Amino acid sequence: MTTVTSPSYADAVAKYEAVIGLETHVELGTRTKMFCGCTTEFGADPNTQVCPVCLGLPGALPVANEAAIEATIRIGLALNCRIAEWCRFARKNYFYPDMPKNFQTSQYDEPLCEDGWLDVDVDGETVRIEIERVHLEEDTGKSMHVGGATGRIQGATESLVDYNRAGIPLVEIVTKPVNGTGALAPEVARAYVTELREVIRSLGVSDVRMEQGSLRCDVNTSLNLPGQEWGTRTETKNVNSLRSVERAVRSEIIRQSGLLDAGERIVQETRHFHEDTGQTTPGRSKETATDYRYFPEPDLTPMSPDPEWVSRLREALPELPRDRRRRLQEAWGLSSLDMAAVLNAGAVDLIEATVAAGAKPEGARKWWMGELSRRANEAEMELGALGISPAQVAELQGLVDAGTLNDKLARQVIDGVLAGEGDPKAVADARGLAIVSDTGALTAAVDAAIAANPDVADKVRSGVHAAAGVLIGAVMKETRGQADAKTVRELILSRLS
Amino acid sequence: MIIHKTAAELAEAIAAGELTAEAVTRAFLDRIEAVDGRVHAFLHVDAEGALATARQVDADRAAGRALGPLAGVPVAVKDIVVTKGLPTTAASKILEGWIPPYDATIVARLKAAGMPILGKTNLDEFAMGSSTEYSAFGVTRNPWDLNRIPGGSGGGSAAAVAARMAPLAIGTDTGGSIRQPGAVTGTVGGKPTYGGTSRYGLIAFSSSLDTPGPVARTMLDAALLHEVIAGHDPRDSTSIPQPVPPVSAAARQGAEGDLTGVRLGMVREFGGDGAEPAVLAAYQAGVEALVKLGAEIVEVSCPHFEYALPAYYLIAPSECSSNLARFDSVRYGLRVGDDGSRSLEEVMSATREAGFGPEVKRRIILGTYALSSGYVDEYYGQAQKVRTLITRDFEAAFAKVDALISPTTPFAAFEFGARTSDPYQMYLADLYTIPSNLSGGPAVSVPVGLADGLPAGLQVMAPTMRDDVAYRVGAALESTQEPRLADQVPDVADKEL
Numbered sequence: 001m002t003t004v005t006s007p008s009y010a011d012a013v014a015k016y017e018a019v020i021g022l023e024t025h026v027e028l029g030t031r032t033k034m035f036c037g038c039t040t041e042f043g044a045d046p047n048t049q050v051c052p053v054c055l056g057l058p059g060a061l062p063v064a065n066e067a068a069i070e071a072t073i074r075i076g077l078a079l080n081c082r083i084a085e086w087c088r089f090a091r092k093n094y095f096y097p098d099m100p101k102n103f104q105t106s107q108y109d110e111p112l113c114e115d116g117w118l119d120v121d122v123d124g125e126t127v128r129i130e131i132e133r134v135h136l137e138e139d140t141g142k143s144m145h146v147g148g149a150t151g152r153i154q155g156a157t158e159s160l161v162d163y164n165r166a167g168i169p170l171v172e173i174v175t176k177p178v179n180g181t182g183a184l185a186p187e188v189a190r191a192y193v194t195e196l197r198e199v200i201r202s203l204g205v206s207d208v209r210m211e212q213g214s215l216r217c218d219v220n221t222s223l224n225l226p227g228q229e230w231g232t233r234t235e236t237k238n239v240n241s242l243r244s245v246e247r248a249v250r251s252e253i254i255r256q257s258g259l260l261d262a263g264e265r266i267v268q269e270t271r272h273f274h275e276d277t278g279q280t281t282p283g284r285s286k287e288t289a290t291d292y293r294y295f296p297e298p299d300l301t302p303m304s305p306d307p308e309w310v311s312r313l314r315e316a317l318p319e320l321p322r323d324r325r326r327r328l329q330e331a332w333g334l335s336s337l338d339m340a341a342v343l344n345a346g347a348v349d350l351i352e353a354t355v356a357a358g359a360k361p362e363g364a365r366k367w368w369m370g371e372l373s374r375r376a377n378e379a380e381m382e383l384g385a386l387g388i389s390p391a392q393v394a395e396l397q398g399l400v401d402a403g404t405l406n407d408k409l410a411r412q413v414i415d416g417v418l419a420g421e422g423d424p425k426a427v428a429d430a431r432g433l434a435i436v437s438d439t440g441a442l443t444a445a446v447d448a449a450i451a452a453n454p455d456v457a458d459k460v461r462s463g464v465h466a467a468a469g470v471l472i473g474a475v476m477k478e479t480r481g482q483a484d485a486k487t488v489r490e491l492i493l494s495r496l497s
Numbered sequence: 498m499i500i501h502k503t504a505a506e507l508a509e510a511i512a513a514g515e516l517t518a519e520a521v522t523r524a525f526l527d528r529i530e531a532v533d534g535r536v537h538a539f540l541h542v543d544a545e546g547a548l549a550t551a552r553q554v555d556a557d558r559a560a561g562r563a564l565g566p567l568a569g570v571p572v573a574v575k576d577i578v579v580t581k582g583l584p585t586t587a588a589s590k591i592l593e594g595w596i597p598p599y600d601a602t603i604v605a606r607l608k609a610a611g612m613p614i615l616g617k618t619n620l621d622e623f624a625m626g627s628s629t630e631y632s633a634f635g636v637t638r639n640p641w642d643l644n645r646i647p648g649g650s651g652g653g654s655a656a657a658v659a660a661r662m663a664p665l666a667i668g669t670d671t672g673g674s675i676r677q678p679g680a681v682t683g684t685v686g687g688k689p690t691y692g693g694t695s696r697y698g699l700i701a702f703s704s705s706l707d708t709p710g711p712v713a714r715t716m717l718d719a720a721l722l723h724e725v726i727a728g729h730d731p732r733d734s735t736s737i738p739q740p741v742p743p744v745s746a747a748a749r750q751g752a753e754g755d756l757t758g759v760r761l762g763m764v765r766e767f768g769g770d771g772a773e774p775a776v777l778a779a780y781q782a783g784v785e786a787l788v789k790l791g792a793e794i795v796e797v798s799c800p801h802f803e804y805a806l807p808a809y810y811l812i813a814p815s816e817c818s819s820n821l822a823r824f825d826s827v828r829y830g831l832r833v834g835d836d837g838s839r840s841l842e843e844v845m846s847a848t849r850e851a852g853f854g855p856e857v858k859r860r861i862i863l864g865t866y867a868l869s870s871g872y873v874d875e876y877y878g879q880a881q882k883v884r885t886l887i888t889r890d891f892e893a894a895f896a897k898v899d900a901l902i903s904p905t906t907p908f909a910a911f912e913f914g915a916r917t918s919d920p921y922q923m924y925l926a927d928l929y930t931i932p933s934n935l936s937g938g939p940a941v942s943v944p945v946g947l948a949d950g951l952p953a954g955l956q957v958m959a960p961t962m963r964d965d966v967a968y969r970v971g972a973a974l975e976s977t978q979e980p981r982l983a984d985q986v987p988d989v990a991d992k993e994l
């Protein structure tokens with residue numbers, strides 16, 4: 001038997017070409033479920049948001065949620081897909097206890113949307129990801145296995161099922177195989193999911209939160225030698241964060257190349273990604289693949305979206321995130337690097353709103369990316385949840401621009417705003433925070449400082465201007481920081497010249 | 498005597514205050530008590546519930562509140578239609594003891610109409626069969642000859658009406674399960690247009706074929722019940738959003754006995770091969786009676802009808818294999834082998850093995866095969882094409898004639914066990930009824946006389962949503978019989994009088 005060793009990632013991608021594919025499931029944020037009137041709210045007690053339809057009780061029948069069909073079509077349009085003029089739901093038959101009817105109402109060879117694309121930016125380059133299909137289906141319930149060590153079904157003494165999630169509308173977005181991305185394959189995968197999430201968020205059809213499972217991603221990976229046929233693919237599940245998407249692809253590339261180097265073959269299978277180890281382990285083998293016995297769902301009539309309605313939906317699409325980013329980057333005069341930082345901080349909307357409220361882009365960005373990001377990090381909060389609004393930031397920057405506040409005072413004003421004391425102007429007034437610009441009062445403070453520090457004053461008089469710092473400090477202390485340091489310095493120098 | 502009155506007569510007497518709904522309901526409950534021990538039409542009798550409804554009707558009448566056209570007239574419901582708080586088994590062990598938490602739409606409409614529900618009637622398990630011999634809870638006997646089958650799957654509903662245990666009953670027709678029992682018990686059976694009556698709450702056998710409808714002793718009674726249960730239901734996507742065809746007016750018109758100008762087609766392909774001579778003779782007498790009423794009889798060709806039976810036995814089992822997947826012991830019904838030593842899959846298997854009878858298993862296996870990868874196009878797909886061709890045959894025929902006529906079933910009630918050893922011999926019972934299920938068009942079976950002492954039926958098939966045409970022709974034929982078969986009291990009744 002040959003020994004399998006793991007090559008380095010660099011060696012793996014130097015030798016093999018990776019082909020990736022992504023299947024993403026997005027839970028739609030419709031008010032009600034896909035085929036019944038139950039609410040879709042997250043976090044309720046188990047089995048409290050159920051009815052005969054989503055429990056699959058004998059005799060119950062589905063009625064398709066039109067809002068979900070509309071949302072799916074909008075996703076398809078945003079992904080540049082062709083929208084079917086006529087299509088049907090299909091039953092996907094397999095037994096699983098979290099699926100009340102033991103078939104999933106899904107779509108098979110007649111998806112709502114087909115043949116689209118999504119451009120993503122990786123390393124300053126644009127990669128076009130081809131979209132194979134976007135279709136609509138229902139989510140399953142959730143199983144919990146108790147009594148075992150692993151939380152998996154093996155070894156569990158009891159299995160519990162919560163059907164609250166059963167029947168929530170789910171959109172599946174499948175890419176065509178993505179090849180030719182070389183060593184960047186993991187980053188391309190991540191960039192795709194990131195961009196897709198942004199697109200769906202911009203449409204307002206889902207909250208696309210990976211940690212709550214409203215966006216779930218399966219990653220297919222295969223390797224081949226250059227010029228040869230594509231290899232056998234594996235499907236990695238349990239990829240629960242953007243970072244995991246990248247790590248899962250990377251780990252599969254390394255694992256598969258080790259096997260291929262050793263002359264072994266890749267088994268077509270489902271694998272599970274583990275956040276802690278960054279590795280994948282085998283799940284059920286697809287070689288004994290379930291025959292899903294798809295056939296058109298006889299309980300639902302075909303969908304035939306009116307082309308005029310579809311074109312109205314197309315016209316009403318919001319500006320897509322990538323277009324918006326490009327527009328804002330230009331408007332704000334940012335480098336790609338600076339723009340990337342703004343994106344990573346989740347500050348685009350906030351800065352845009354702050355600018356809209358009257359602030360200059362540079363000022364708006366400075367506050368959100370600097371002081372406010374720092375505070376959000378400390379508090380382990382999202383920037384937007386910090387408790388200061390874009391309008392307040394714009395007002396704050398206005399006070400700075402007007403010379404009423406300096407940065408130090410502005411930070412104290414932020415303290416007040418975050419403490420709920422009101423808008424920046426009100427906080428500054430209440431706390432008595434303002435730059436002292438009345439030179440009469442300042443002159444008195446300067447004279448007092450000179451009188452109290454005759455030795456230092458002599459030094460300054462003799463031309464050691466650096467010594468003025470002591471006097472500036474004294475004046476600032478006297479005025480509780482409300483003087484403009486530059487003005488103070490000029491005053492001192494003119495008195496002692 | 499109350500039990501010999503038609504539903505229309507009872508409704509009139511109740512409305513006029515000549516009879517109370519309670520007295521009427523009690524009369525039928527007494528009759529059930531007296532004869533059902535030998536017929537076994539009912540799986541469950543709800544005397545208390547029925548009397549409560551009856552008393553409410555009497556109170557409403559006393560208070561001067563408006564009553565529906567069948568208020569106070571009791572009805573029996575086939576035990577495949579779910580009834581809130583009343584056991585619903587589909588005559589299967591797998592659902593023994595299940596109490597539905599909701600009402601089927603048609604049951605809700607019966608209740609809203611003030612119709613006391615006497616109980617739930619026997620059927621072939623999950624409506625799969627033509628003799629009611631496949632009930633898990635024992636056979637139902639034909640009131641005309643207790644050694645013979647009452648037809649199926651709705652043998653319980655037909656026998657209950659024939660034996661005067663109920664003036665009306667609800668049946669469901671997937672391949673003839675209302676009409677064929679009607680023919681062999683001397684009762685009227687109506688299969689409405691598919692989508693004309695709601696399937697919500699009808700435990701699905703074959704979703705694209707199942708149609709609930711009325712069982713009665715006269716065409717007018719059937720029409721009145723049809724009008725109570727029919728009409729668009731937003732809970733059933735396949736329900737037709739159109740007004741209910743005026744069937745009771747058509748039945749009254751037909752009863753006047755004039756069919757001048759009505760063209761009726763006899764299907765050449767239903768030439769009578771394999772049909773019993775006595776059944777054919779009764780049918781011929783019926784045709785002659787129609788001619789005497791002024792109908793013009795022409796021969797039409799429906800070349801694809803000969804493929805109806807094989808197509809049906811691919812489509813119905815395919816859909817049933819998926820529809821019955823939900824009976825898995827997880828959420829309701831029977832659970833076998835859950836002793837802690839078996840896996841979930843083993844418990845599911847053991848439950849389905851123990852819970853389903855032989856005919857149900859046969860069809861699940863047949864359907865699973867017909868939908869399996871590699872065969873689905875050849876079997877399910879081809880069957881759907883045949884279905885389209887049969888629909889076109891009907892359309893072509895209805896361009897020439899107002900309605901089609903045929904014997905309802907090739908043979909009269911047979912003795913128990915005569916056809917259970919060869920499923921195909923059993924399937925032939927539905928030879929003439931299946932085409933209307935495949936096209937979705939309406940059809941009625943009306944008693945046409947006796948064949949060697951056993952009832953025979955004539956079937957009238959009409960265009961989609963022209964149920965009224967079938968009722969008119971059926972009622973006209975009924976008017977020629979003196980005495981009406983409906984007024985002749987079968988064997989079991991004689992003995993009890």
Ligand SMILES: [Zn+2]
Nearest residue numbers: 036038051054
């Ligand atoms: Zn529900």
